[in-house]
Amino acid sequence: MRTTRALICTSDSHTVKGGIGPRESLTLGHEAVGVVHAVGDEVRDFRPGDRVLAGAITPDWGDRATQNGFPSQSGGPLGGFKFANSKDGVFADYFHVNDADANLAKIPDTVSDEAAVYCADMLSTGFMGAEKGMIPIGGTVAVLALGPVGLMAVAGARLCGAGLVIGVESVPARQKLARSYGADEIVDFTSENVDERILELTRCQGVDTAIEALGADPTFQTAVRITKPGGTVSNIGYFGEGEFVRIPRLEWGVGMADKTIATGLCPGGRLRMERLLRLLETQRVDPSPMTTHEFSFDDMERAFEVSDKKLEDVVKVLITF
Amino acid sequence: MRTTRALICTSDSHTVKGGIGPRESLTLGHEAVGVVHAVGDEVRDFRPGDRVLAGAITPDWGDRATQNGFPSQSGGPLGGFKFANSKDGVFADYFHVNDADANLAKIPDTVSDEAAVYCADMLSTGFMGAEKGMIPIGGTVAVLALGPVGLMAVAGARLCGAGLVIGVESVPARQKLARSYGADEIVDFTSENVDERILELTRCQGVDTAIEALGADPTFQTAVRITKPGGTVSNIGYFGEGEFVRIPRLEWGVGMADKTIATGLCPGGRLRMERLLRLLETQRVDPSPMTTHEFSFDDMERAFEVSDKKLEDVVKVLITF
Amino acid sequence: MRTTRALICTSDSHTVKGGIGPRESLTLGHEAVGVVHAVGDEVRDFRPGDRVLAGAITPDWGDRATQNGFPSQSGGPLGGFKFANSKDGVFADYFHVNDADANLAKIPDTVSDEAAVYCADMLSTGFMGAEKGMIPIGGTVAVLALGPVGLMAVAGARLCGAGLVIGVESVPARQKLARSYGADEIVDFTSENVDERILELTRCQGVDTAIEALGADPTFQTAVRITKPGGTVSNIGYFGEGEFVRIPRLEWGVGMADKTIATGLCPGGRLRMERLLRLLETQRVDPSPMTTHEFSFDDMERAFEVSDKKLEDVVKVLITF
Amino acid sequence: MRTTRALICTSDSHTVKGGIGPRESLTLGHEAVGVVHAVGDEVRDFRPGDRVLAGAITPDWGDRATQNGFPSQSGGPLGGFKFANSKDGVFADYFHVNDADANLAKIPDTVSDEAAVYCADMLSTGFMGAEKGMIPIGGTVAVLALGPVGLMAVAGARLCGAGLVIGVESVPARQKLARSYGADEIVDFTSENVDERILELTRCQGVDTAIEALGADPTFQTAVRITKPGGTVSNIGYFGEGEFVRIPRLEWGVGMADKTIATGLCPGGRLRMERLLRLLETQRVDPSPMTTHEFSFDDMERAFEVSDKKLEDVVKVLITF
CATH class of the missing domain: 3.90.180.10 (Medium-chain alcohol dehydrogenases, catalytic domain)
Incomplete structure (x- = not known):
């Protein structure tokens, strides 16, 4: 070519x-x-x-x-x-x-x-985040980090029928793009408690699907915590460093809360x-x-x-x- | 009652x-x-x-x-x-x-x-480990720890069509029970390198499904490592202690190897x-x-x-x- | 109430x-x-x-x-x-x-x-037609008959990520509504050959998903014919009369073309x-x-x-x- | 070769x-x-x-x-x-x-x-009948016609966790083989009413999965009738003649009983x-x-x-x- x-x-x-x-x-x-x-x-x-x-x-x-x-x-x-x-x-x-x-x-x-x-x-990976997230029609989705892949995960979540799409991001220009791609709500982790705000937006249920679009241990932990029992953590982040990615034990339901962790390339x-x-x-x-x-x-x-x-x-x- | x-x-x-x-x-x-x-x-x-x-x-x-x-x-x-x-x-x-x-x-x-x-x-949980493990017919399965739930995961893997069931356990009485429930191979982690032995038994492919039946961080890590890309780690362990359960980053394909982690109660x-x-x-x-x-x-x-x-x-x- | x-x-x-x-x-x-x-x-x-x-x-x-x-x-x-x-x-x-x-x-x-x-x-049934249709993101969908349930199947297909939604209907008012709900193309069965037109619109592939929203034997047959091998016929029609609903044998691949027929209430x-x-x-x-x-x-x-x-x-x- | x-x-x-x-x-x-x-x-x-x-x-x-x-x-x-x-x-x-x-x-x-x-x-097709049949672990399965593909569907149903496998066949030698491959019950359609007998064996529920292994219109109809709402008709028959394969309308729940018809090659x-x-x-x-x-x-x-x-x-x- x-x-x-x-x-x-x-x-x-x-x-x-x-x-x-x-x-x-x-x-x-x-x-x-x-x-x-x-x-x-x-x-x-x-x-x-x-x-x-x-x-x-x-x-x-x-x-x-x-x-x-x-x-x-x-x-x-x-x-x-x-x-x-x-x-x-x-x-x-x-x-x-x-x-x-x-x-x-x-x-x-x-x-x-x-x-x-x-x-x-960008579309293929971002959309995969939504597809692997098993979003129920009308379900709730959080996308953690709104770089280009995260933005396409927002668009993908909309294409996959999400009823509420929450973007987590601090950069104003990315927040604005996210809204144009279909984010209904934006949570700014520099000024808000992400866990509390997402519980509030989902009426204390947690999200059906959390899409990790950064590839960082703390963000991954947030994804596990904010996902409801029976929900899916869909990882599209590329974890570039560290020996481990850590699952918070209690919020993962001591391994029994039906929170699936999906990934892919x-x-x-x-x-x-x-x-x-x-x-x-x-x-x-x-x-x-x-x-x-x-x-x-x-x-x-x-x-x-x-x-x-x-x-x-x-x-x-x-x-x- | x-x-x-x-x-x-x-x-x-x-x-x-x-x-x-x-x-x-x-x-x-x-x-x-x-x-x-x-x-x-x-x-x-x-x-x-x-x-x-x-x-x-x-x-x-x-x-x-x-x-x-x-x-x-x-x-x-x-x-x-x-x-x-x-x-x-x-x-x-x-x-x-x-x-x-x-x-x-x-x-x-x-x-x-x-x-x-x-x-x-015992049957309900053990079999769930096999069911959530998405075992392909004729696929390969490792069950990590052969307590009663792990033993029923062995039986469940057989019921779900596994072509090769590998039990990982050191206690002779449990090894014997596992064979009676359908384990084709037993790996004793006290005398063998589990990763190497499982790679050998699967012709260097890794298993389609690893069932974690203990609920311990090191066992969970083993499960992630020995699972082939595209395979499933099915957790039925009850993680009773520690703040985190850790995923080994590189063997998880830096988050992109299509290794799903499933759990349930x-x-x-x-x-x-x-x-x-x-x-x-x-x-x-x-x-x-x-x-x-x-x-x-x-x-x-x-x-x-x-x-x-x-x-x-x-x-x-x-x-x- | x-x-x-x-x-x-x-x-x-x-x-x-x-x-x-x-x-x-x-x-x-x-x-x-x-x-x-x-x-x-x-x-x-x-x-x-x-x-x-x-x-x-x-x-x-x-x-x-x-x-x-x-x-x-x-x-x-x-x-x-x-x-x-x-x-x-x-x-x-x-x-x-x-x-x-x-x-x-x-x-x-x-x-x-x-x-x-x-x-x-209307939404629950129409959307179910799309959900059970297993529409791949960017996939092609035909909705056969655009009454209120069919119209909601059109909207549902869009919500489920369809890349091309084709409505089949002859009534102009319904055609217009369908476009407002996201139909990209309309085929009028009174003036066009439905099979030929849909093949043309899908570059000779057939659709990924055909949603039958009428409940009539001829429409059901069309749905089977226009679906590609590996595709899904999703029925949301209520078949109100007749002893049988008939599957065209050859176009169903003599029973071997991987065309799934899904239904529900x-x-x-x-x-x-x-x-x-x-x-x-x-x-x-x-x-x-x-x-x-x-x-x-x-x-x-x-x-x-x-x-x-x-x-x-x-x-x-x-x-x- | x-x-x-x-x-x-x-x-x-x-x-x-x-x-x-x-x-x-x-x-x-x-x-x-x-x-x-x-x-x-x-x-x-x-x-x-x-x-x-x-x-x-x-x-x-x-x-x-x-x-x-x-x-x-x-x-x-x-x-x-x-x-x-x-x-x-x-x-x-x-x-x-x-x-x-x-x-x-x-x-x-x-x-x-x-x-x-x-x-x-034989194994690939017969087992596919079981795999596409979505058999729940411990579920009930009927295999209609016990030629070699049907026999392997019986074996496949066992491998896929069926709790009760019913074979429908009249030839004694095939009945005997079916039992050796794991059929728990045999229904002889020349001497028994298949629908009634299967309802009886499933305590009036119908089977979770009916596998059509003949490729004949009457057998296919039986398969639809004996499948419970929410069950699956898994076709592995090769329909060699006739213009249509017919679904009985009422027993298909007028198109709304969640009876999926799956097929494949x-x-x-x-x-x-x-x-x-x-x-x-x-x-x-x-x-x-x-x-x-x-x-x-x-x-x-x-x-x-x-x-x-x-x-x-x-x-x-x-x-x-």
């Missing part, structure tokens, strides 16, 4: 810092759209010139983990996450996609590259990407307002710095090629 | 020690069978003289938690667990059961009291009890060999001591009335 | 015509809101004067069918459907609700009686009603535009005629008391 | 008779084991000489239907069923398997070819085959007693006649090469 647009992800920072082990001599980046440059002999459905999206996760579809229902885990834990882990990533003029017929999707004419590129990871694949693109095509959600910064590929160093250090109220940085 | 047989449970010890908070002036015990002594005006299906089983958990069936699919959590976290928590328990000549039509089951003629009494908690209710009794009636499993000790109600002090201190290779203590 | 608002349902006509067997000496009607007039001794959470909604289905919560997860089937097939079947219905100045704590819900201040009354059956219960009311409170959907006619209870005869004979482009008839 | 053992299937007869459309110039047969003769360049895990099992269904693993969770439907309805449909089948000295790494499994040393060959279709794939082989290895089930006849490949004509015409109390015909 010839890259046209890419996004910088927090997990790029994690990768650089060794969050899932050392990585060397690999191009970074896993969120991109572009144009098919050349295809292998066995590719049937794509041709040079096609405007396409590649999932951030590009599984091996014949693998046993895939046959078990978990393509993102093909080839070992997180093995579907190939870009920047087992093959060169997308921050390059050209990049290669394994099994194009299974891992690419054509971008509909009415969907821009700038919007489509968010499907690769961004789903990839052509079908997933086509479905996400359809949601853009039929205007269910517009991710482009999350783009707070835009740099050309030549300014990649600065772009990465802005994203990594969270400068200038950054939400998401778009790279143009 | 007039009590005829009861069992002492490890959770009785937890309750005495304050594992789920202080308890006072309440009779202990939650596993019993007996004979209906008297019924309230609204009871339709039971009459004095009926030989019956009461579930250890006797939910409020109209409660919102029940309507949400979690009767054991009716009336608050673990609220369905009334005996010895919010009403007097079964270690008495007579005890009262709320909502008899919904919480009792008649014992089939061919099933003895001594066997039926195990359905109240012993299911109760007439339908559940009827189904468990049917499994005894059709001879799928025989719990009675777990009875290592038998005392009359007059020797309750000694009986409790044997169970609490795990004396004399005790597995389960039966009380006769 | 003292009735304040009620709705006439197509199933009232079915009941009158003996669709589910003969009924005699029973007041008709099952969709109503009102004010608590008096409570029994055991009612804890409601008091005279409370503005409340009763579910159309008022299950026995301790019943084995309920314990099995199907409260609408408590007391026998469709047994939760008591109004006008086993007890007097709601078309009266006052009506009685069994187990108030479990079957009533308070109406939030910001929700009108005129909107809340739609939760009793309107879910009731306090939790369900509270969740539906929350969706009105947080403005996810507004059912009131479906009210095309309004009559006082004194004009019930005429009101029933309009609904039964589908006069004057009726969608739903509201009765005021 | 060089074929060593194969089985003749009823669906071979259906295929010959055009049950799923005309087939020409294709070798018949889809159940076989053998030895790897040669491998393509991209095959990593198998080598000439390996003793292996091929699933009857050999999906395209990158296909959208597979990504949707239904590999058997890859490439169109029933598209994973390639042998004798879109490529030559296994009734030959040698046959070719697409995507060996994903569709083959090595046969454990302790498992004979004669037993392993049953995994290809034999699951294939390496992981599935490995799991089934593990069940043979750990001696959960032994399919070999179903082999009533054995012919060498040279006597194929006679072998097919015996199977097709159901001569000599045939259950299953094994072909040796």
Whole structure:
């Protein structure tokens, strides 16, 4: 593929810092759209010139983990996450996609590259948080941390039928975006007691689903505490450090309160990407307002710095090629 | 109900020690069978003289938690667990059961009291460990700790289609019982490296389902580690102490390896009890060999001591009335 | 309850015509809101004067069918459907609700009686069509027949994350309402070939979910045909006549195409009603535009005629008391 | 693969008779084991000489239907069923398997070819009937028709935790086999009223799960009738003729009794085959007693006649090469 647009992800920072082990001599980046440059002999459905999206996760579809229902885990834990882990990533003029017929999707004419590129990871991961959260229709959901994945978890919770979506976040610009994506209430942890406020908003029941979108031990603990018995903690955070993630024993009902902890890695694949693109095509959600910064590929160093250090109220940085 | 047989449970010890908070002036015990002594005006299906089983958990069936699919959590976290928590328990000549039509089951003629009494908690909890474990037919299961609940998790894993059941336990008598309930392999953690041995037995895949049947932080960590990506950690342990239960971050795939952590509290209710009794009636499993000790109600002090201190290779203590 | 608002349902006509067997000496009607007039001794959470909604289905919560997860089937097939079947219905100045704590819900201040009354059956049934349809996020859905339940199935499909919702209907007023509830495309079976058009709209894949909202053999057959292998036919139609409902053998993949046929009866219960009311409170959907006619209870005869004979482009008839 | 053992299937007869459309110039047969003769360049895990099992269904693993969770439907309805449909089948000295790494499994040393060959279709399909039947632990199951797939549904129901398994069959030899595979009760439809007898055996509740293992309209109707509200009709029959399969309207609860109708096509794939082989290895089930006849490949004509015409109390015909 010839890259046209890419996004910088927090997990790029994690990768650089060794969050899932050392990585060397690999191009970074896993969120991109572009144009098919050349295809292998066995590719049937794509041709040079096609405007396409590649999932951030590009599984091996014949693998046993895939046959078990978990393509993102093909080839070992997180093995579907190939870009920047087992093959060169997308921050390059050209990049290669394994099994194009299974891992690419054509971008509909009415969907821009700038919007489509968010499907690769942000929509897929954020929505997964809602899907794995088993939200009952009309149920209550809290999303903890409203970075781009958390914002898409808010949008996903709405798409999955939540009757009340509570965002937990302190940055005003992110709070505002969250409201535009469907958060009914915002709790600012710098000025409010999160547990008390959420109990109040749920009439002392706790939420049906708590989505952890940060990847930090204290946030995870909050998620367990605010979830009602029978509810689900849905983790989409990438825990980048520490030896343990800790479950608070008593609030977990000493292990017997029917609080399920679900997790996963961004789903990839052509079908997933086509479905996400359809949601853009039929205007269910517009991710482009999350783009707070835009740099050309030549300014990649600065772009990465802005994203990594969270400068200038950054939400998401778009790279143009 | 007039009590005829009861069992002492490890959770009785937890309750005495304050594992789920202080308890006072309440009779202990939650596993019993007996004979209906008297019924309230609204009871339709039971009459004095009926030989019956009461579930250890006797939910409020109209409660919102029940309507949400979690009767054991009716009336608050673990609220369905009334005996010895919010009403007097079964270690008495007579005890009262709320909502008899919904919480009792008649014992089939061919099933003895001594066997039926195990359905109240041991079968219901142990089997739940297998059910919540989402075992694929022909899948691999490890059961960590083979006390009576763990033994019934072994039997439950077999009933749920496991192709390979591995028990982890060091006590020879329990190992032997586990084999009789269907464990294909036993790993002795005092002489073997559990992680290595389980990887070897699963051809380096890890298990589909790890059932934690002890309620201890190190065992829980083992469960997370030995579960394959996409697998399930099914907790049926009662965590009686400590502030936290800890998930090992890296082996949990930094929160992205699709390792679900499921939990629950012993299911109760007439339908559940009827189904468990049917499994005894059709001879799928025989719990009675777990009875290592038998005392009359007059020797309750000694009986409790044997169970609490795990004396004399005790597995389960039966009380006769 | 003292009735304040009620709705006439197509199933009232079915009941009158003996669709589910003969009924005699029973007041008709099952969709109503009102004010608590008096409570029994055991009612804890409601008091005279409370503005409340009763579910159309008022299950026995301790019943084995309920314990099995199907409260609408408590007391026998469709047994939760008591109004006008086993007890007097709601078309009266006052009506009685069994187990108030479990079957009533308070109406939030910001929700009108005129909107809340739609939760009793229309939202609950229509949304169930979407929920049982197992719609994948971004998936494709066809709703066959856009009466009030079909319209709420459209709204439900949107709430459940559908990426493309296709309504099949010929009446212009209903088509228009469907678009307002989120239908992306409308197929008019009087001027288009439904099968061909739906294949075209789904790029020859068929839909993920077909919701049958009429209860007619030909419509059911269409639903089976247009569903993709691996998809779900979700039936919410009430089949009022004929000995059989027929599955087209070849398009059902000779019984092997993984096309699941799901059905159900309107879910009731306090939790369900509270969740539906929350969706009105947080403005996810507004059912009131479906009210095309309004009559006082004194004009019930005429009101029933309009609904039964589908006069004057009726969608739903509201009765005021 | 060089074929060593194969089985003749009823669906071979259906295929010959055009049950799923005309087939020409294709070798018949889809159940076989053998030895790897040669491998393509991209095959990593198998080598000439390996003793292996091929699933009857050999999906395209990158296909959208597979990504949707239904590999058997890859490439169109029933598209994973390639042998004798879109490529030559296994009734030959040698046959070719697409995507060996994903569709083959090595046969454990302790498992004979004669037993392993049953995994290809009989165990996979029969067990699927139980798996899709959503059998609750201790639940009740009826299996309608006890040919080899029905017999394996009986075994599957036991493996999935059924508390009572009722087989419906008139042939004594099959009744006897059913008992050996775990049927608790047998109903002979030639001498008993099936509906009445099953109601009696389930204490007037109906079964939780009815498995249709014949593929005939009257049997399917029986399955719907005897299933309790909230239960599942799990179809594994191949409906070879007729325009429609008919659902009895009233007993289906006029479309509202929560009776789900599930279906599917034999699951294939390496992981599935490995799991089934593990069940043979750990001696959960032994399919070999179903082999009533054995012919060498040279006597194929006679072998097919015996199977097709159901001569000599045939259950299953094994072909040796």
